[in-house]
Amino acid sequence: MRISTAQYYGTQASDYQRNFNKAVATASEASSLTRINTASDDPVGAGRLLQLGQQAAMLDQYSTNISSTKSALTVQETTLDSITTALQSAKEISLAANNGNLTDKDRQAYAAQLSQIQQQVLGLMNSKDADGNYLFSGSKTDTAPYSQNNDGTYSYNGDQTTINLGIGDGMSVGTNTTGWDAFQQTINTARTNTTMTSPPVDDGRVVLSNGTVGTAATYNAKFAGGEPYTVSFLSSTQLKITDALGNDVTAEATQNGLISNSSGANQTVSFRGVDMKLNINLKAGDTNPDAVIAGHSFQLSATPDSFTTARSPGNPSTAVITGSNITDPVAYSNAFPQGGAVLKFTSATAFDLYAAPVTADSKPVSSGTVAGGNATAAGVTFALGNTPAAGDQFSIQSNNHQTQNILDTLGQMVTALNAPIDGNDVAKQKFQGIMEAGLGNIDSASNQVGAAVTSIGARGQSLDMQTVTNQSLSTANTTTQGSIRDSDPAEVMTRLTLQQTMLQAAQLAFSKISQLGLFNKI
Incomplete structure (x- = not known):
């Protein structure tokens, strides 16, 4: 078989270049001790590294979520502990004030202290975090959870939404405590x-x-x-x-x-x-x-159920609802929306009652006309002050008194303490009944807040346990990535030495063979 000089030179150059590239790659690997730099180095290993990298990024996000959740829960727990302390003070004051030997002036002094605690508790319920978000409003973090109504009672303005964050594969935890759970569902013992x-x-x-x-x-x-x-x-x-x-x-x-x-x-x-x-x-x-x-x-x-009403700010008239009471218990039980209602006037005398919230396709649950200054809908009669106009709307919330937030309880006790009863034994006995009912509600509120703190503690334990799990997964992930990506220094140096020796041998062989030729023999 004959090969031309040009063919031989081309073949040798190609082989040498290929071996030289391998040696350069091995030298780079020896310098960085990284085996896979591009997908072409090891397609299967590169794919596995991509998966492991995604897992590592997810574990880092879980760690961030756990850290932020712990911080949020700590703030909530501290605030709830402060509320518990305030309620304990309120109980002590109430026990001292529920004494038949005190005078009206003494009770008024206790009323001032209890009123101060009420405002303190209100401030704590409306606490914000470092980012300016309300702690206990659910998902409505820009809305104050509690506000005072015209009648002196307090309403919850947040929602019941729990905000969840992922802390592990298929595992999430609530980062917030809603006012609905911590305060609004306090069992009312005085019902x-x-x-x-x-x-x-x-x-x-x-x-x-x-x-x-x-x-x-x-x-x-x-x-x-x-x-x-x-x-x-x-x-x-x-x-x-x-x-x-x-x-x-x-x-x-x-x-x-x-x-x-x-x-x-x-x-x-x-x-x-x-x-x-x-x-x-x-x-x-x-x-x-x-x-x-x-x-x-x-x-x-x-x-009996009572009602909190409020006129819409954009009402064209100055009409207000001055009172409300159940006049047909059967109709009320069958038709009145328990989740809230909207009374909407279509004229000065005609009205419709809708379940809240009202949408474009809402149908009225009751309709009627004003009679004697009263609007009766779904078994409830609403007394009107001033004449309504078409477009007037009033939001209505029923209260079945099964639960009562602590702000309303403290308000009732303050009112009872401020009422003069000196010289009236019967009034004193009735006063003591009111105070004992209030004390029962303070205990209920403390229990409700305690349950919220317990929930926070349980979630904190879950976060701690998941942190350990995530750390173990992260360690295993790092080890696995290293085993796929990193090189064995001894193996790399041995391979590099072999490749360099082969290059030197190839150079020597080429030099010797290139000297062979017919003209060298003439």
């Missing part, structure tokens, strides 16, 4: 009401408090099914309770309805989960206690 039905004019001899819910499970299971109840006093030592159908249910009351007339102050009558304070106030000259006490009666029922 029953007593009304004297006989005698027509209260003689002060029998005082029965509105009651507090002492055993929620019993109340929920039994109370609502029989209301309204009639509490009748048969004598100064025996009362009788009948349900709405007239059935005698006294057996479910404390001591089967047996009471005392000799130590009549601050007795407790418990019935179907409700604890009522009873005072028998015999007067001088009451020689026959049974005769003067018998015939007193009260109606006992759950506190």
